Amino acid sequence: MQIVIIGAGASGLMAAVTAARAGAAVTVLEQNEKPGRKLLATGNGRCNLTNLEQLPEKYRSTCREFPAQALAHFGVRDAIAFFSGLGVYTKNRNGWIYPNSDQASSVLDVLLMEAEHLKVKIKTRETVTGIERGNSGFEVHTKGWSYPCGRVILTTGSPASPIEGSCESGRQLAAPFGHTWIPMLPALCGLRGSGANFAVWAGVRAQGEVTLILDGIPIRSERGELQCTDYGISGIPVFQISRYAVRAIEENCPVSLQVDFFPDMEEEFLAKLLHTRQEQCSYKSPRQSLTGLVHEKLIKMFWTKGMDFERMAHCLKNFTFSVRGASSLSQAQVCSGGIPCGEVNPDTMESKLARGLYFAGEVLDVDGACGGYNLQWAWTSGYLAGSSAAREEIL
Numbered sequence: 001m002q003i004v005i006i007g008a009g010a011s012g013l014m015a016a017v018t019a020a021r022a023g024a025a026v027t028v029l030e031q032n033e034k035p036g037r038k039l040l041a042t043g044n045g046r047c048n049l050t051n052l053e054q055l056p057e058k059y060r061s062t063c064r065e066f067p068a069q070a071l072a073h074f075g076v077r078d079a080i081a082f083f084s085g086l087g088v089y090t091k092n093r094n095g096w097i098y099p100n101s102d103q104a105s106s107v108l109d110v111l112l113m114e115a116e117h118l119k120v121k122i123k124t125r126e127t128v129t130g131i132e133r134g135n136s137g138f139e140v141h142t143k144g145w146s147y148p149c150g151r152v153i154l155t156t157g158s159p160a161s162p163i164e165g166s167c168e169s170g171r172q173l174a175a176p177f178g179h180t181w182i183p184m185l186p187a188l189c190g191l192r193g194s195g196a197n198f199a200v201w202a203g204v205r206a207q208g209e210v211t212l213i214l215d216g217i218p219i220r221s222e223r224g225e226l227q228c229t230d231y232g233i234s235g236i237p238v239f240q241i242s243r244y245a246v247r248a249i250e251e252n253c254p255v256s257l258q259v260d261f262f263p264d265m266e267e268e269f270l271a272k273l274l275h276t277r278q279e280q281c282s283y284k285s286p287r288q289s290l291t292g293l294v295h296e297k298l299i300k301m302f303w304t305k306g307m308d309f310e311r312m313a314h315c316l317k318n319f320t321f322s323v324r325g326a327s328s329l330s331q332a333q334v335c336s337g338g339i340p341c342g343e344v345n346p347d348t349m350e351s352k353l354a355r356g357l358y359f360a361g362e363v364l365d366v367d368g369a370c371g372g373y374n375l376q377w378a379w380t381s382g383y384l385a386g387s388s389a390a391r392e393e394i395l
Contacts, residue, residue, distance in 0.1 A: 011361030014382030190234030
């Protein structure tokens with residue numbers, strides 16, 4: 001069986017290894033100069049391979065049951081065993097699984113070593129221009145060549161990356177076969193705000209809680225380290241809710257974010273604490289008494305002339321601003337959107353519209369929370385696409 005895989009990212013390399021192990025002759029076409037460039041940037045270069053806490057809500061899709069059904073075939077234990085078999089010794093950081101080397105390059109290297117061992121052909125600087133159905137399969141066309149094959153696996157990823165060459169070409173390649181497209185929008189990203197001078201608090205890192213409010217209704221909250229920026233706010237808690245904010249904005253829904261810099265204190269207790277601190281050092285002005293408890297930039301952000309401690313406590317607990325969009329597509333870790341999962345078989349990743357055409361990774365409308373879930377999705381969908389495509393008969 002001849003299989004062509006379009007895209008040499010995490011899911012594409014997993015599909016290649018899996019299909020080759022099943023006996024297929026595999027060619028991977030990658031438009032960039034080197035394979036796996038985006039994989040090298042995951043986990044800040046440390047590669048958060050997966051996560052032991054595999055809850056359904058960690059995966060987001062317009063077809064809510066689709067990710068769970070796929071993960072039932074190849075889950076977290078399977079992924080850990082797969083990479084252990086390639087030589088990656090893993091370590092557990094509160095459920096977040098990393099290679100013991102703390103190097104994403106280790107993960108990429110073992111995938112490429114295995115691919116080479118299995119005689120997978122990886123052709124870089126090959127931009128696919130189209131796919132045609134032939135009498136005995138497919139013809140995959142690039143700018144300079146055509147590749148005949150029996151199966152095609154699309155793992156073209158998304159444009160969410162600072163790496164040049166990340167794209168959403170899967171839309172154009174799948175459209176001739178009747179596939180539709182959910183617009184790709186940034187997910188796992190910072191959020192841009194309006195209505196405040198965010199440059200004042202830029203650079204502050206603080207533990208806190210953010211609550212997403214859609215059309216006046218609180219939807220969900222996340223805690224952790226917040227990163228205040230000159231455009232708004234970032235950090236993992238913001239990443240976790242960002243895809244809902246960005247998609248709501250796309251649907252013209254009013255979006256705002258409430259920030260609580262003292263989530264473990266009630267507002268009344270915080271106000272009393274502020275009063276007590278000044279009473280202990282009565283020589284300080286009210287503003288001076290905040291030093292040592294509140295970051296200086298947050299004092300500048302919120303304290304105004306004539307303000308009392310009750311109002312300051314309210315600001316620190318309930319700072320709310322309108323959200324006008326994502327930080328940028330290039331700064332997002334992943335995208336939401338892509339090929340609708342209702343058009344794909346969750347057990348095989350095969351198209352329901354074109355037999356012999358498969359999908360894996362970010363090209364599908366599945367995105368995960370922070371913590372290794374997007375890579376787990378790459379491993380799961382890549383494994384299913386590769387193993388299914390390698391079968392002599394299409395089930």
